[in-house]
Amino acid sequence: MTGIKSHELVERALELSRADGCLALVDEDTTANLRWADNALTTNGVTHGRRLTVVATVDGAEGTASGVVAREAVTPADVEELVRAAEAAARAAGPAEDARPLLVGDRVSADFTEGPAATSIDVFRSFAPALGSAFARARAAGQALYGFARHEMSSTYLGTSGGLRLRHDQPTGSLELNAKAGRSSAWAGAATRDFRDIHLDALHTELDERLGWGKRRIDLPAGRYETLVPPSALADLMITMHWSMGARDAVEGRTVFSRPNGASKIGERLARLPLTLRSDPAEPGLESAPFLLTHSSDPDTSVFDNGLPLGPTDWIRDGELANLMTSRHTAALTGLPVRPAGDNLVLSTADQAAAPTLAEMVANTGRGLLLTCLWYIREVDPATLLLTGLTRDGVYLVEDGQVVGEVNNFRFNESPVDLLGRITEAGRTERCLPREWSDWFSRAAMPAVRVPDFNMSSVSKAS
DSSP states (O other): OOSSOHHHHHHHHHHHOOSSEEEEEEEEEEEEEEEEETTEEEEEEEEEEEEEEEEEEEEETTEEEEEEEEEESOOGGGHHHHHHHHHHHHHHSOOOTTOOOOOOSOOBOTTTTSOOOOOOGGGGTTHHHHHHHHHHHHHHTTOEEEEEEEEEEEEEEEEETTSOEEEEEEEEEEEEEEEEETTEEEEEEEEESSSTTOOHHHHHHHHHHHHHHTTSEEOOOSEEEEEEEOHHHHHHHHHHHHHTOBHHHHHTTOSTTEETTTEEOTTOBOOSSOEEEEEOTTOTTSOOOSBOOOSSOBTTBOGGGTTOBOOOEEEEETTEEOOOBOOHHHHHHHTOOOOOOOSOEEEEESOTTTOOOHHHHHHTOSEEEEOOEEEEEEEEETTTTEEEEEEESOEEEEETTEEEEEEOEEEEEEOHHHHHTTOOEEOOOEEEOOTTTTTTOOOEEEOOEEEEEEEEEEEEOOO
16 A cells, blocks of 8 residues: 555645544455365456544533444545544534543554555465365366465554554454265364465365265254364354343343343353453464454444453353453443453363363263354343354264264254253363354354254255
8 A cells, every 4th residue: 555654644644634633554464265166166366455533532411422434445535534524423412421531641553654465366375286186086086176364464553642552463364165965965174374284185084074974864853962062063052142141131121141230240140161251462373462452342342442451251261151251441331340341252161171072072972963163143042142143164073982974954943051050061162263253253262062952953955
């Protein structure tokens, strides 16, 4: 992007501001992608985008109002117009309920004045040849491979009128691979920071095995089944639950985490096993911004909190609800600690060395189902966090420790909170790609779990 550097764009917006307070966010994004179908590459390319977000705050007799305006592809000539628009929006707005003083201080990232990080098609240097080999292998086996690989690098620059100058670079990568043979379809996915840890041959071998299982088709009715839920499917359920862990909604009686008379379920046991659900911006392989970056306010997040330092947070600790999400505003309302939402999510048992692999869990199953992934997840009842959705790309029957065939798909009805209390076994935690929510939340590590009575509410015709 020519004309003005990222950090200069921040400084220019702050210099032009006539508001009582101002913060500016510049996002520089590059994305590289590959797509393929029927054992052939179909598209590839790289895109680049820039966005400037200005938050102006105006003090008044009744409180502080805020105005937020964002624009893509900003040039130097656009900055003043955007700043004035944010100020006008603030003056036109009523006092912001979540208003708090913008953060002040002399925190300055060492690389704040450096150019943005970027990705390129070169990120697939080792992956692309492996993909070509996978195409040849699939053709020889009578399979067809479909899927995509995506890598994004986002550099975000934050400046406030109070002196903060912060910058964060966030790499995000994902791979989704589908193999089809006859009526059977199998899916595998992986999340990555740089594609150097993607082992495509191993993923293809996993899909080979599943397509082999699919050669025998077994029809089963709806009902409750002992079910092995793999990390990807569990991640989608736990992410949905995490998004519902707002403290304000809980104390106001609107969620599954509510108790009567303005109380929450903090301190109550949710899982019979000593499971811990946590977020940590320094989690190896799942690193995320160590300070809050947000472009808008919602019930659990406030633009006034931009730059707030983030640390490790246990949401569930040893089976008990430990924290709910708060901004500075909702923490004051609820009397709870300030706990912003995390950008990664890890569920684990304390003794990882003793935790079984998914293969070991299959071997210890008398009769049950093995899922691959879930999709089209929707909320049915916020009071219980009842969800519905469909199974996809492989549900398998296990008998006497062996997978004996592929069964039909189901619609399920489950609450992840209720499900936590029914898990009887948790496996080894591993990084995974949440299939349903990967476009919004891809940094997750989960175990496979055993649920004795997963509710397959009806048979689905989805294939």
